[in-house]
Amino acid sequence: MSATRREVLARSGALGAGIAFSGALSELFAGTAAAADGPGRFGSGHSGHGPLVPDPDGLLDLPRGFRYQVLSREGDRLRSGEGAVPGNHDGMAAFGGGAGRVHLVRNHENRADGRVPVPTVKGLTYDPAGKGGCTVLTLDGHGEVRGERVGIAGTAVNCAGGPTPWRTWLTCEETEDRAGTNGYAKDHGFIFEVDPVDPHRTGAVPLTAMGRFQHEAVAVDPGRGIVYETEDAFERPFGLFYRFLPDRPLGGTGSLRAGGRLQAMRVPDVPDLSSIQETGTAFDRIEWVDVPDPQATGTPIRFQDFGRKGITHAQKLEGCYWGGRCVYFVSSFARSAEGSAADHHGQIWRYDPDARRLTLVIVFGPATDVTLPGESPDNICLAPGGGLMVCEDGDGAQHVFGVTRRGEVYAVARNAQNTGTPEEPEWGEFAGVTFSPDGRTMYVNCYTPGTTFAVTGPWRRGS
Template sequence: MSDASPSTSPSAPPAVPPSSPSRRQVLARTGAVGASIAFTGALSELFAGTAAAAPQGRAGYGPLVPDPAGLLDLPKGFRYRVLSREGEPLRSGEGKVPGNHDGMAAFRGRRGGVHLVRNHENRATAKLGVPTVEGLTYDPAAKGGCTALALDRDGGVLGERVAVAGTAVNCAGGPTPWGTWLTCEETEDKAGTNGYTKDHGFVFEVDPVDPRRTGAVPLTALGRFQHEAVAVDPWRGVVYETEDAFQKPFGLFYRFLPDRPEGGRGSLRAGGRLQAMRVPGVPDLSAVQETGATFHGVEWADVPDPLAVRTPIRHQDFGPKGITHAQKLEGCYWGGRCVYFVSSYARSAEGSAGDHYGQVWRYDPARRRLTLVIVFGPGTDVRLPGESPDNICLGPGGLMVCEDGGGTQHVYGVTRRGEVYPMARNAQALTTAAAAAGGTPQEPEYGEFAGVTFSPDHETMYVNCYTPGTTFAVTGPWRR
């Protein structure tokens, strides 16, 4: 298929010289005993078109200081505020704060305030689901959804309410250029499965200021599959989508060509074309191991059945050329003139063509060019920090990466120079099942980080601990 853009589009993005990625390997000590993390690749292009500025001098802000309260370890000079914890009452009176805090975005509010929209990745078995609210509930049998927080200019919580309910397994998503949040269901369950009364696997639009403007309407044209994250091209209106599938056949990388590319709240309901990426000669992205590897002439194939009425999309027949798959496609964001997406890991033992502990890919739509720009991996043991990157964002301290693996969990920073440093460490140890049952003591596990994002003025980093569900606001000398 051709790499056609929508028939109408905003003015073209400014010209940017092609990057020339060079291979580098940086090893950064995290402060955990024996733990190290390696990032291989060229980082400079990740900061294109952003205000992010890497710390000067040595990488990062110094070693992490243990938190006396046992919640969040940060470098000296930084402090946190707990904005919300699961089980507490919602300020709206609609019920309790749900659990499983996941993807999140921050939007500019009035008089210097901020609006946060936060996903809750709840399955049908969740003990603390999103409360159902009339006019904001899609399927009363589902327990996922979003909550919205309103903060004043000093970071105080003014309000907290349900933003959408009755959705399932809301993992990540992405902000739109017109100031709304796209929340993604990471499931393909149909009505009648797990007690659901409606089909799931959709994207929903959420207005952070007044959720009733958007309601609980699935954007069916964007496809029904195991959604993870989305990113919107602000120049062309194209929506890019990742699919988190860890079993074969693995997920696809999609783009949605909207019928209304000019955007605006509700515009994605108007329909459009859903396509999947085909890299000629590359059926599985995990086979590519060398950073800087570039593929020209990327193709996009129309999805035969976007609603997956009979067959999940990744199982569908894309013709003799096939389609390109990748294991665990997760984080996705737009930077400069390109879209970046993350493969959290690949394991040949599970059917992937190669092994890695995380990749970041860049797709340049103007040149139809795909490039592998970063490879993640622990320098020692896969059980130590440095595996499975998930949510990513850009901030004043560089690229921020949420770790989603085993053992100790960190938010890592990566500077423009490719240097890696620990920004935060989850200090909330989870009781293991064996220990709770009086069995043999085990090493503690820690909940993953998710939803890292920055305030519009870049002065505050917001991040979630998945479990126990906790939303933090981190302030400090970001521009030091």
């Protein structure tokens, strides 16, 4: 994916020494105590934590003063005895428990050919042919792993998702495969809810009213209970930005099963968001159009007839999060050669539901040199006290990097696990970056070989 982009940039001379941003960087940190200092908080004004130090064990390079703990690795045994730790570690969220406990819910983006599938468990398996799902790690107050079990199984291509205000995890299938495709016994392309404390409470029930498409991420409006959803379609027409209006908003676990309306966003006279290049560009009177067939029984949603005014598409709609009074969503890149209206290296959009206004707040680019952070940013996490953490998913070296409120980029971690050869090294992407409720520990996944890390250190010195 990123090799083509890197080659194009190299030929055009666009490879540089850092990421350029345009727009109001404060937008990235909306809703956080960005100016506050204190234990586990950012905002001291220092950019970064110094150079990364090579790890003698060849797992994770970190700045001096930081250390990591391997919580879980692909192929090891689950502590529950249910089978092996699955592979393809992806989206993740951390939930607090009593006595300092933390529950980590971790997605596994396994396709039909996944080499280490999520073990099937009675009462937690949707489709026995599906190899994706979630696992849940339980950590004690000292950060030690005390439990590791299946949260949901029998799903497919569990990429990202998002937490709910009632402390459950919504895991998203990034596929549209129907029953009979790739050996599946049931249709896929749904959202499922996982209770990190008691997965049997939520079971393996698809939230069908929320749509069947190539889901990426979700964010819940904590005041209204509206769920916003991104679609990462791999070919044109590209994905849509959705909202789900539940019949029982903010009703707690199980409320999303009560049904509701799925709508897609229409920006008047803008069929493709990539055509907008100027930060600060805003559109009022955003329209939300009912999806004709949320189950996509005959036609994928993005192909459906939304009337003579059409609908608004965008390439690589991925991250989605709630900040302040608005929802933010990310388009990781757009390429005219692949069918987008224009090219860009990443956008962040803000939708204000009170004003019904959509604004382009950040534009990324160009990409950086392979030895520096910044190639193909993907998963995004707001740090507890006012920083942004971004997982890298591209070619060459892979990093987690931070972004300060002033737009400075600094490396936080580098994957040292070479899955290639000494002559042609390869490193797996990072995914699922998230913080403990007290802000003292960053958790992050290496996609392959599947590894979950806990990183501690002097976080308060960074911004």
